[in-house]
Amino acid sequence: xxxxxxxxxxxxxxxxxxxxxxxxxxxxxxxxxxxxxxxxxxxxxxxxxxxxxxxxxxxxxxxxxxxxxxxxxxxxxxxxxxxxxxxxxxxxxxxxxxxxxxxxxxxxxxxxxxxxxxxxxxxxxxxxxxxxxxxxxxxxxxxxxxxxxxxxxxxxxxxxxxxxxxxxxxxxxxxxxxxxxxxxxxxxxxxxxxxxxxxxxxxxxxxxxxxxxxxxxxxxxxxxxxxxxxxxxxxxxxxxxxxxxxxxxxxxxxxxxxxxxxxxxxxxxxxxxxxxxxxxxxxxxxxxxx
Amino acid sequence: xxxxxxxxxxxxxxxxxxxxxxxxxxxxxxxxxxxxxxxxxxxxxxxxxxxxxxxxxxxxxxxxxxxxxxxxxxxxxxxxxxxxxxxxxxxxxxxxxxxxxxxxxxxxxxxxxxxxxxxxxxxxxxxxxxxxxxxxxxxxxxxxxxxxxxxxxxxxxxxxxxxxxxxxxxxxxxxxxxxxxxxxxxxxxxxxxxxxxxxxxxxxxxxxxxxxxxxxxxxxxxxxxxxxxxxxxxxxxxxxxxxxxxxxxxxxxxxxxxxxxxxxxxxxxxxxxxxxxxxxxxxxxxxxxxxxxxxxxxxxxxxxxxxxxxxxxxxxxxxxxxxxxxxxxxxxxxxxxx
Numbered sequence: 001x002x003x004x005x006x007x008x009x010x011x012x013x014x015x016x017x018x019x020x021x022x023x024x025x026x027x028x029x030x031x032x033x034x035x036x037x038x039x040x041x042x043x044x045x046x047x048x049x050x051x052x053x054x055x056x057x058x059x060x061x062x063x064x065x066x067x068x069x070x071x072x073x074x075x076x077x078x079x080x081x082x083x084x085x086x087x088x089x090x091x092x093x094x095x096x097x098x099x100x101x102x103x104x105x106x107x108x109x110x111x112x113x114x115x116x117x118x119x120x121x122x123x124x125x126x127x128x129x130x131x132x133x134x135x136x137x138x139x140x141x142x143x144x145x146x147x148x149x150x151x152x153x154x155x156x157x158x159x160x161x162x163x164x165x166x167x168x169x170x171x172x173x174x175x176x177x178x179x180x181x182x183x184x185x186x187x188x189x190x191x192x193x194x195x196x197x198x199x200x201x202x203x204x205x206x207x208x209x210x211x212x213x214x215x216x217x218x219x220x221x222x223x224x225x226x227x228x229x230x231x232x233x234x235x236x237x238x239x240x241x242x243x244x245x246x247x248x249x250x251x252x253x254x255x256x257x258x259x260x261x262x263x264x265x266x267x268x269x270x271x272x273x274x275x276x277x278x279x280x281x282x283x284x285x286x287x288x289x290x
Numbered sequence: 291x292x293x294x295x296x297x298x299x300x301x302x303x304x305x306x307x308x309x310x311x312x313x314x315x316x317x318x319x320x321x322x323x324x325x326x327x328x329x330x331x332x333x334x335x336x337x338x339x340x341x342x343x344x345x346x347x348x349x350x351x352x353x354x355x356x357x358x359x360x361x362x363x364x365x366x367x368x369x370x371x372x373x374x375x376x377x378x379x380x381x382x383x384x385x386x387x388x389x390x391x392x393x394x395x396x397x398x399x400x401x402x403x404x405x406x407x408x409x410x411x412x413x414x415x416x417x418x419x420x421x422x423x424x425x426x427x428x429x430x431x432x433x434x435x436x437x438x439x440x441x442x443x444x445x446x447x448x449x450x451x452x453x454x455x456x457x458x459x460x461x462x463x464x465x466x467x468x469x470x471x472x473x474x475x476x477x478x479x480x481x482x483x484x485x486x487x488x489x490x491x492x493x494x495x496x497x498x499x500x501x502x503x504x505x506x507x508x509x510x511x512x513x514x515x516x517x518x519x520x521x522x523x524x525x526x527x528x529x530x531x532x533x534x535x536x537x538x539x540x541x542x543x544x545x546x547x548x549x550x551x552x553x554x555x556x557x558x559x560x561x562x563x564x565x566x567x568x569x570x571x572x573x574x575x576x577x578x579x580x581x582x583x584x585x586x587x588x589x590x591x592x593x594x595x596x597x598x599x600x601x602x603x604x605x606x607x608x609x610x611x612x613x614x615x616x617x618x619x620x621x622x623x624x625x626x627x628x
Contacts, residue, residue: 181395188352188390189383189410189461199409203400 028279034272049082094224101159110170128164207284214277218270298325305361333516393454404442452483
C-alpha cells in the first residue's frame with residue numbers, strides 16, 4: 001500500500017517546497033523582503049540615491065525631512081537619505097564579508113575536529129576557546145591600533161570573532177553526522193575521507209550553516225556600526241551608519257532626525273536578517289518542523 | 291588453501307575482536323573461522339550481540355577505533371585484516387560490498403539515488419557521467435525497481451523502505467563485487483517486501499555469480515535462501531553445516547533451541563489448542579563478554595551442561611559429514627528441558 005502511494009505521489013522539488021514553507025511564515029517573508037530591499041539599495045546605491053552622499057551644501061544644513069531631502073540634511077548640508085543608502089554598502093559589506101571570512105576559516109576547522117577527532121579535536125577546540133576569551137571590542141580596537149582603522153580591518157576583526165562560534169556549530173554537526181548510517185554505508189562502499197566530508201557531511205549541514213550566516217550577518221552589521229561610531233571603522237567621507245550616528249551626536253537636541261534615520265537603518269537591517277534567520281531555522285531544522 | 295584457483299573466495303581464520311570500553315575490554319568475537327566459496331549463500335545466524343555483524347565488519351576495517359582485530363582474512367591473495375586503509379578502500383564496495391539493516395537511514399538524504407549509485411561507479415570504475423546514468427538505470431531495473439529511468443532522479447524520502455533497500459542493494463552490486471555481505475537486509479521491512487528483497491538477492495546470486503554472506507537472526511530467511519549456515523553464540527562459532535543438514539540434524543543445544551523458537555504456521559493454524567505446539571524459548575540471556583570464556587559459553591543456559599561444560603571450552607569437531615559443532619554433548623535430542 002505504502003509503496004503504491006509513494007509511486008503515484010506528485011514529485012515536488014525540494015527547493016520549491018522549502019520556498020512554500022517559508023511563504024507560510026509572514027515574519028520570515030517580511031524579513032526576507034526588507035533584507036532584499038537593503039541589499040538591492042546597497043548594490044544600486046548610485047541609482048537609488050538622489051544626491052552624491054559626499055556633496056556638501058552649506059546653504060541647507062540640518063534641515064528636517066522635506067520633498068527635496070526625504071530624510072533631511074546633515075550639518076554639512078549632505079542629503080541624509082543618500083548617505084543612508086550608501087551606508088548600507090559599508091554595513092552589508094562588513095556583514096557579508098565578515099561572515100564569509102568566518103565560514104571559510106571555521107567550517108573546515110569544525111569538519112576536521114568533528115570528523116577526524118583524534119588529536120585534531122582537542123587542539124582545534126582549545127584554540128577556539130582561546131579566541132573566544134577575547135571580547136570582540138578588544139580584538140577590534142587592537143587591530144585598529146596596529147593596522148589602522150579601515151573597513152577591511154573591521155571585516156577581519158568581525159570574522160575572527162565569529163570563527164569560534166561557527167567552528168563549534170560545525171564540529172557538533174560533524175560529530176552527529178559521522179555516526180549516521182549513510183556515512184557508514186558510504187565508507188563501506190569505499191568512499192574516502194574527502195568524499196565523506198564534501199558529499200555527505202557538508203551538504204547535510206548546509207541548512208544549519210545557512211542559519212548561522214543569517215545570525216552572523218546582523219551581528220556583524222552592528223559590529224561595524226559600533227566600530228565606525230568609535231571612529232575605528234569606515235573613514236570619512238565614505239558614509240556608514242555608525243559614523244553617521246556618531247556625527248549626529250552633537251546635534252541630538254537640535255536635530256533628532258539626524259540620529260533617527262541611520263539608527264532606524266541599523267535596526268531594520270539587523271531585525272530583517274534575524275527574522276529571516278528564524279524563519280530559515282524553522283523550515284530547515286526538522287525538529288521544529290510543524 | 292592460499293591459492294586463488296580452487297580455494298575459497300574468502301578465507302577467515304581465527305578472527306577475534308576486542309573493544310576497549312570505559313568499563314574494560316569487551317570480547318565481541320572470539321576465534322571465528324569460516325570460508326566463503328564462489329557463488330554460495332552463507333548465512334550467519336545468532337541472537338543480537340553475538341558478534342555476527344562485528345565479525346564481518348572487522349574484515350574490511352569498518353569498526354571504530356576502539357576495536358582491536360586479530361586473525362587473518364584472505365581474499366584474492368590479500369590479507370584484509372591490518373591492510374592499509376587505501377587498499378581496503380579499493381576493496382570496499384568493489385570486491386566486497388555491504389548492505390545494511392536500515393534502509394531508511396542508509397541513504398544520504400540530500401542527493402538523488404541515481405547520484406549516489408553513480409558516485410560508487412565513478413569512484414571504482416572511473417565511468418563517465420553518461421555511462422554512469424545508463425548503468426544506474428540498468429542497476430535499478432536489475433534490483434526490481436519499476437520505471438527506473440524516473441526513479442533515478444528521485445530523492446530517498448520519495449521512496450518506500452523496500453525501494454530504498456533495493457537502492458542499497460543496487461549500490462552494493464554496482465561494481466559486481468565477488469562477495470556481498472548483507473547485514474539483516476530484511477529486518478526493517480515488512481514480510482511481503484522481505485520476500486521480494488530476498489528474491490532479488492537470490493536472483494543476483496544466480497545472474498552475477500557472487501557469493502552472499504547473509505547475517506540474520508531469522509531462520510525462516512535462512513531456510514529460504516542459504517546454502518550453508520554458521521550459528522554464532524557469544525562471539526563464537528558453535529555450529530556450521532549445509533542448510534538441509536542443519537535443519538534436519540541440528541547438533542548444538544543452542545541451535546536446537548533456536549529452531550524450537552521459530553513459529554510454524556501449520557502447527558499454529560491447527561487451531562483451538564489441539565495439535566498446537568507451544569513456542570519454546572531459550573531461558574537466560576547471552577553472557578556479558580567481559581573476559582574470554584573459560585567454559586562453554588552456552589553452559590549457563592544449557593540443559594545438557596555438566597561439570598566439563600562449566601570448566602572447559604569445547605572445540606569445533608566434525609560430527610557428521612560437513613557438520614561442525616562445538617559441544618561436549620552434541621546430538622539431536624530435545625535440548626530444552628520441558
